[in-house]
Amino acid sequence: MLSAQKEAAVIRKILIADDSNTERLNLLHILEAAGFQVITAQSGNEAKALAETELPDLIMLDIIMDDGDGYQACRALKRNAATQHIPVVMVSSKSNPVDQQWAAKLGATAYIVKPYKEEDVLQQIAAL
Incomplete structure (x- = not known):
């Protein structure tokens, strides 16, 4: 039953939240080239609002952002019935295992460490 549910979840629309314009554009190009529709946000609070209105299939959050960090956004998204x-997926330069464990405790499904390769991002999405 679980595998049937997993097969039914097709990722088409992805929300990226990162306060770095360079990082947002990099992920945007990788994901659009792979055929995904992409929405971008510059903060955790903007990501929470967009997630509620756009209902993306996947959310990629940086951790260190002004106006609501990725941890706060992840916690809020997982507590919201709509999202x-x-x-x-947390996407961060914070490579400490404690940060990864904390992200998982808050509800993150996966964690990608910056700098990443295009293949790393696409493989992580495919594994969901």
Whole structure:
């Protein structure tokens, strides 16, 4: 039953939240080239608002951002009935295992460490 549910979840629309314009554009180009529709946000609070209105299939959050960091955004998204089902992938330069464990505790599905390769991002999405 679980595998049937997993097969039914097709990722088409992805929300990226990162306060770095360079990082947002990099992920945007990688994901659009792979055929995904992409929405971008510059903060955790903007990401929370967009997630509620756009209901993306996947959310990618940086951790260190002004106006609501990725941890706060992840916690809020997972507590919101409208967005709690959406997988969250943290994308951060914070490579400490404690940061990864904290992200998982808050509800993140996966964690990508910057700098990343295009293949790393696409493989992580495919694994969801």
